[in-house]
Amino acid sequence: MPTDFAATRAQFDLPEGILYLDGNSLGPLPRNVAARLARTVTQEWGTMLITGWNKAGWMDLPTRIGDRIARIIGAETGHVVLGDTLSIKVYQALASALEMTPTRKVILSDTGNFPSDLYMAEGLCRTLGDGYELRTVAPEDVADAIDDSVAVLMLTEVDYRTGRRHDMPALTAKAHAHGALAIWDLAHSAGATDVKVAAGGADFAVGCTYKYLNSGPGGPAFIYVAPRHAETVRPALSGWMGHEAPFAFDLSYRPGNGIERMRVGTPPILQLAALDAALDVWDGVEIADLRARSIELCEAFIAGVEARCPTLTLGSPRDPLQRGSQVSFRHPEGYAIMQALIARGVIGDFRAPDVLRFGFTPLYIALDEVNAAVEILAEIMASDAWDTPAFKTRAKVT
Amino acid sequence: MPTDFAATRAQFDLPEGILYLDGNSLGPLPRNVAARLARTVTQEWGTMLITGWNKAGWMDLPTRIGDRIARIIGAETGHVVLGDTLSIKVYQALASALEMTPTRKVILSDTGNFPSDLYMAEGLCRTLGDGYELRTVAPEDVADAIDDSVAVLMLTEVDYRTGRRHDMPALTAKAHAHGALAIWDLAHSAGATDVKVAAGGADFAVGCTYKYLNSGPGGPAFIYVAPRHAETVRPALSGWMGHEAPFAFDLSYRPGNGIERMRVGTPPILQLAALDAALDVWDGVEIADLRARSIELCEAFIAGVEARCPTLTLGSPRDPLQRGSQVSFRHPEGYAIMQALIARGVIGDFRAPDVLRFGFTPLYIALDEVNAAVEILAEIMASDAWDTPAFKTRAKVT
Known part of the structure; x- marks a missing residue:
């Protein structure tokens, strides 16, 4: 029986209005914990x-x-x-x-x-x-x-x-x-x-x-x-x-x-x-299903970002078999861009010097959320919304 | 202002009917945790x-x-x-x-x-x-x-x-x-x-x-x-x-x-x-008050047990300045005696080969509880209540 990822998603409590692409830093709260x-x-x-x-x-x-x-x-x-x-x-x-x-x-x-x-x-x-x-x-x-x-x-x-x-x-x-x-x-x-x-x-x-x-x-x-x-x-x-x-x-x-x-x-x-x-x-999760879904999500994100955000450079291998379950893009203003994303509810993280990291975990991230994240990132890049002192000033980074 | 140990006692949730003298293994649950x-x-x-x-x-x-x-x-x-x-x-x-x-x-x-x-x-x-x-x-x-x-x-x-x-x-x-x-x-x-x-x-x-x-x-x-x-x-x-x-x-x-x-x-x-x-x-706890109360409790326990249980041998130093906040008594049947105590709600622990350990922590143990523990131990020793297979059979010891 194929893994039911809608059922796994239902087992997490995620805050309203958040697209959480940072499970590779800290996974979200499962509902039964x-x-x-x-x-x-x-x-x-x-x-x-x-x-x-x-x-x-x-x-x-x-x-x-x-x-x-x-x-x-x-x-x-x-x-x-x-x-x-x-x-x-x-x-x-x-x-x-x-x-x-x-x-x-x-x-x-x-x-x-x-x-x-x-x-x-x-x-x-x-x-x-x-x-x-x-x-x-x-x-x-x-x-x-x-x-x-x-x-x-x-x-x-x-x-x-x-x-x-x-x-x-x-x-x-x-x-x-x-x-x-x-x-x-x-x-x-x-x-x-x-x-x-x-x-x-x-x-x-x-x-x-x-x-x-x-x-x-x-x-x-x-x-x-x-x-x-x-x-x-x-x-x-x-x-x-x-x-x-x-x-x-x-x-x-x-x-x-x-x-x-x-x-x-x-x-x-x-x-x-x-x-x-x-x-x-x-x-109820089959690891092979997880891997297949993870690749699907990552591929969709890469295709979307590359189509919409020409100034972002893929920092991850293009071959899905040579990647884990995260995608990185690089940009000299990566820190500010990530702050702008977070302000819009897309939570990834930044790693020095110029890496924007996005984790895709099929347990609680679905394709429509990936598309929504691409849309927000594209809007930020098209409008230079990241280019304000509020986003460029570095706080203590975790 | 002297430390109010009734107030500290009120901050713990201890099960009814238990005299917990094992805080030196695992402290009990503070109410706000x-x-x-x-x-x-x-x-x-x-x-x-x-x-x-x-x-x-x-x-x-x-x-x-x-x-x-x-x-x-x-x-x-x-x-x-x-x-x-x-x-x-x-x-x-x-x-x-x-x-x-x-x-x-x-x-x-x-x-x-x-x-x-x-x-x-x-x-x-x-x-x-x-x-x-x-x-x-x-x-x-x-x-x-x-x-x-x-x-x-x-x-x-x-x-x-x-x-x-x-x-x-x-x-x-x-x-x-x-x-x-x-x-x-x-x-x-x-x-x-x-x-x-x-x-x-x-x-x-x-x-x-x-x-x-x-x-x-x-x-x-x-x-x-x-x-x-x-x-x-x-x-x-x-x-x-x-x-x-x-x-x-x-x-x-x-x-x-x-x-x-x-x-x-x-x-x-x-x-x-x-x-x-x-x-x-x-x-609100002054460490000097804690130490004084701890000595008072330990001294009362030693005096009580020595007066009532002649077959138990003090395994701790007699001088309170040379002791911590626990008292040990030794007996060849220490394991069974501790099981009998636990069955009566007095929780201490046993350490091989023959040590009965009792911890006295003023934060949640008062003098009347020490006296109650002495009374139960004395009853067990006087009646040989420990001398049954149920208490002598060793379970996995923690």
């Missing part, structure tokens, strides 16, 4: 108190939700766990991967990676000392830069600015052929594309949930470890929740079973409850 | 969407709340920030401290420390390699074990099992005299005792908020860095939120101003909102 949080707070925390850890199933939420996300990212059941932030999960994957490739010292990444991933790698290299190095090349040069010096290939599948999508299976295969491991950051893939971490051969994958998975501001991150590594990987962030027996209170660390060992501290139950509720929207 | 969360979800996330980061002040919550906690732990304003879990904050403090003492390789801790702190130190030593070592001694031997080989003294101020409180100023001074730094874990101190990190000389302090600060299950942790280190400390977990300009998206990391650099990833806004609301209870 408030009630679930109220229940978690009042009925679970309020009345069960400490016993909520067992009675309300809090302790197992990180792996139960992990299984729900596994389906969305094409992972094997039982190999994804939630917790921490994406930056921490990047660090965790990277530290473990480097320990598995002890004769090599190079982390290979690209300049299109999200900066926090690069910063975390930088910090880890400094802690490791001893010649460890983060090497970054342009995104299009990654394949050629994979050689036998590389310990770990660390990439974000979909570029946060351009939406350019790396070829996970091909790059991973090349990394493996050279004896390297591959870590994939799915921040802009999970819930946005037909990402397949198992088929793609990823050794580790990490991602956040507050974008296309709609878990709310600061929702927890996830980590995937390929089954072939699950019982041998050693966590560098060896917290008690990843211990084989957390409540034995042993003085020495023993890694827990499989993916459990990638847990660190006490899980954030309120954020996890919000995420768990948010994932209900996904129950 | 549900409304604050509902507002954050529905009015902020739901209607502001991505603009909530600025409009609703989400971006600054970690430092704004840090200032509220600073008062409770005797820290300077502007030097505490929230985020991550306590285990991550331990790692972060430890990695930074070791980088500041480059000629030394020993982390000194004690066997009474919370295991996760030891595990994180173990993991960091493995990542650092090169002779780094976690050395643990018995709590009473810590002072003598501080010598010129020690890089970092890492202690939890109040022992999670016995409630024994280390002398922070004396041990920190001795560490400094030997050229070492001191990291204090305040998990069982913050909101429980008159902890004074600035006066105590701590270089770093970390703690959790879901115990005595009542932020709910999995509430975020905090970290304090002494002002003298604030602008020189280098974060090992160098995430984008700790960058000098997170939204410049530079490819290289530059630490942010002062405590901001200890931020890592996107902050957990729902948990932070719950914490922020929970801290309202503290607005």
